[in-house]
Amino acid sequence: MTREIFYDGSKIAIMPMGFCYPGRLERGGDNPPRPECAPAWHEKILAGLPDIELTLLVGMYAQKYYLAEQNKKTLTETVRHWQEFAPAMIPTPHPSWRTTAWLKKNLWFEAELLPVLQQKVRKLLEG
Numbered sequence: 178m179t180r181e182i183f184y185d186g187s188k189i190a191i192m193p194m195g196f197c198y199p200g201r202l203e204r205g206g207d208n209p210p211r212p213e214c215a216p217a218w219h220e221k222i223l224a225g226l227p228d229i230e231l232t233l234l235v236g237m238y239a240q241k242y243y244l245a246e247q248n249k250k251t252l253t254e255t256v257r258h259w260q261e262f263a264p265a266m267i268p269t270p271h272p273s274w275r276t277t278a279w280l281k282k283n284l285w286f287e288a289e290l291l292p293v294l295q296q297k298v299r300k301l302l303e304g
Contacts, residue, residue, distance in 0.1 A: 182302060190229075192222055194238045215242050230301050231264070233294075236271030244268070253283060259290050267294055 183189055195210030196218060202208055219242075223229070234240045237252045244262065249255040255268045262268060267290070270276050280286060 178298065178302070188302065190226055192219065194236075194242065210238055231297060232266045234262075234266055234268040236269075240268045253279070256286065256290070257283075263293075264297065267297075269294075 193210070193214075195214040197211065197214070199208035199211055232243070234243055237255075240252065240255050241248050243266065244255065247261065249258060252268075252270060256270060259267050259269075269290075270279055270286075
């Protein structure tokens, strides 16, 4: 996907779980998203985006919120069972420096899920 397509608001929308910076944890990293944000704002925002064809649930907070009872015990289990939620929603790990180690332990992600996701995105963008 080109930079132009990624930043084209008519094709791609990115909605965070929280809408403010939650602060830092004492041991490093960010605090979790504030729990009141998603219930207060997501439904209103999604109402303005009626033609959503694919939702990537990036990270465990998005997966816990949107998959609720279907969510597995761990992020890895949820992502590994991505076909249960596809084609409308696809869970992925959150991109961070920690993801590098996760990817090395979970080679199936790049071998199985990523090609399907790339094909789906390509097909949606070609229209």
